[in-house]
Amino acid sequence: xxxxxxxxxxxxxxxxVSGEVTTLNATEFKSSILSFRENNPTGLLTFDFDELEYIxxxxxxxxxxxxxxxxEKFHIINTSDEVFDxxxxxxxxxxxxxxxxxxxxxxxxxxxxxxxxxxxxxxLNADTVIKVYHPGTSIDVINREQDMARLAFQSGIxxxxxxxxxTTGERYGIVFEMLAAKMLxxxxxxxxxxxxxxxxxxxDTMRSFxxxxxxxxxxxKTKEIYLSYIDDxxxxxxxxxxxxxxWLVESIPDRETLIHGDYHPHNIMVLDDELIIIxxxxxxxxxxxxxxxxxxxxxxxxxxxNPDYALVHTGMxxxxxxxxxxxxxxxxxxxxxxxxxxxxxxxxxxFSRLKVAFAPVIARGVPDEIIRASVDDAKSNLLPIIDExxxxxxx
Numbered sequence: 001x002x003x004x005x006x007x008x009x010x011x012x013x014x015x016x017v018s019g020e021v022t023t024l025n026a027t028e029f030k031s032s033i034l035s036f037r038e039n040n041p042t043g044l045l046t047f048d049f050d051e052l053e054y055i056x057x058x059x060x061x062x063x064x065x066x067x068x069x070x071x072e073k074f075h076i077i078n079t080s081d082e083v084f085d086x087x088x089x090x091x092x093x094x095x096x097x098x099x100x101x102x103x104x105x106x107x108x109x110x111x112x113x114x115x116x117x118x119x120x121x122x123x124l125n126a127d128t129v130i131k132v133y134h135p136g137t138s139i140d141v142i143n144r145e146q147d148m149a150r151l152a153f154q155s156g157i158x159x160x161x162x163x164x165x166x167t168t169g170e171r172y173g174i175v176f177e178m179l180a181a182k183m184l185x186x187x188x189x190x191x192x193x194x195x196x197x198x199x200x201x202x203x204d205t206m207r208s209f210x211x212x213x214x215x216x217x218x219x220x221k222t223k224e225i226y227l228s229y230i231d232d233x234x235x236x237x238x239x240x241x242x243x244x245x246x247w248l249v250e251s252i253p254d255r256e257t258l259i260h261g262d263y264h265p266h267n268i269m270v271l272d273d274e275l276i277i278i279x280x281x282x283x284x285x286x287x288x289x290x291x292x293x294x295x296x297x298x299x300x301x302x303x304x305x306n307p308d309y310a311l312v313h314t315g316m317x318x319x320x321x322x323x324x325x326x327x328x329x330x331x332x333x334x335x336x337x338x339x340x341x342x343x344x345x346x347x348x349x350x351f352s353r354l355k356v357a358f359a360p361v362i363a364r365g366v367p368d369e370i371i372r373a374s375v376d377d378a379k380s381n382l383l384p385i386i387d388e389x390x391x392x393x394x395x
Contacts, residue, residue, distance in 0.1 A: 001025045003032040006048055013043035018051030021059030030062045045070055050078035050101060060090055067095055107132065107168045117363040123178065132173040134364040142172045145281035152283055155214045158276045181271035185315035188265065199327035205275045207332060210288050212258040222259050222286030223249055229358045236360050236375050244386045245357060251390040255287040263291050264298045265324065266315045289351055289393055296352035299325040305377060309370055347392040353382035
């Protein structure tokens with residue numbers, strides 16, 4: 001057996017274990033882990049079992065001891081099928097986030113069928129597609145999308161089935177089922193006479209998210225996701241600016257509302273006239289302003305910031321983008337007068353600059369000039385008025 005330190009930061013403690021953990025060396029296994037933990041008492045504990053061939057019942061008792069002593073739920077990654085089966089039959093998979101060793105696949109000859117800010121979508125065969133993330137995307141972000149897609153599907157939310165996380169070359173990907181469906185943006189362009197019908201479906205699907213009354217305990221908090229983005233913005237903003245962004249997120253009222261987090265027509269497919277929602281990486285629980293600001297960032301502010309890229313990102317001409325945004329507000333907030341709706345429009349646009357501010361960490365596939373323009377926009381039009389913004393949320 002060999003135990004080594006892979007990552008040791010304030011936020012993460014990753015320990016690699018190789019060989020075999022047996023009755024004879026389980027005490028050494030325990031003392032080594034406790035020593036690493038003593039030197040790093042705050043980092044989230046993760047075991048990398050990529051080179052672990054066997055773990056005995058004595059080793060499992062050490063894992064059980066850690067379950068009782070750790071303040072947060074820890075992770076085990078890169079297990080072989082054999083080690084995973086041992087952990088499964090002994091009940092650990094219900095207590096710990098355990099992930100099998102990531103399989104490698106080839107995308108040679110795969111057909112490109114879509115491009116987005118986070119990666120490319122390629123058809124593998126008649127039944128599956130792969131979403132290949134841009135280089136440098138954190139495995140934590142990718143695992144989160146897989147988890148949220150699975151949880152949403154199991155909760156009855158219409159979305160594509162997520163299979164496994166894979167690698168292809170130097171990039172990570174998720175394999176999804178292949179849906180025999182069209183993107184909503186294409187359906188709207190092909191059926192302009194049915195625009196109002198699809199605008200109502202689009203709005204009703206968002207509302208069904210927000211009115212979801214199932215178990216939400218497994219979903220992350222939207223604030224947690226946003227704060228994790230802010231943690232990675234140190235190269236783009238000053239310490240004072242980072243503090244202001246964090247304060248704004250924490251000031252948004254808490255709600256038990258299910259949020260998609262990136263709701264626009266390029267993330268919705270039409271299957272037998274039913275809307276199927278994809279791109280589930282930001283599905284979470286929070287105030288509905290998080291969905292409206294996210295949608296406004298692409299359907300309102302991006303149109304003003306760069307109309308050409310807005311067309312690429314949403315797949316629709318600018319006039320359709322604007323029309324769909326206005327229809328969303330009018331249908332969703334039916335019963336409110338025009339003045340109230342326009343105020344919600346203004347508030348959503350202002351808060352959307354918060355999502356725009358995250359461009360360096362959430363839009364790796366976006367051209368550099370868009371990233372720089374997004375940061376400049378946040379510095380000029382968001383940060384100076386942050387203190388006034390929380391009071392604008394009135395719904």
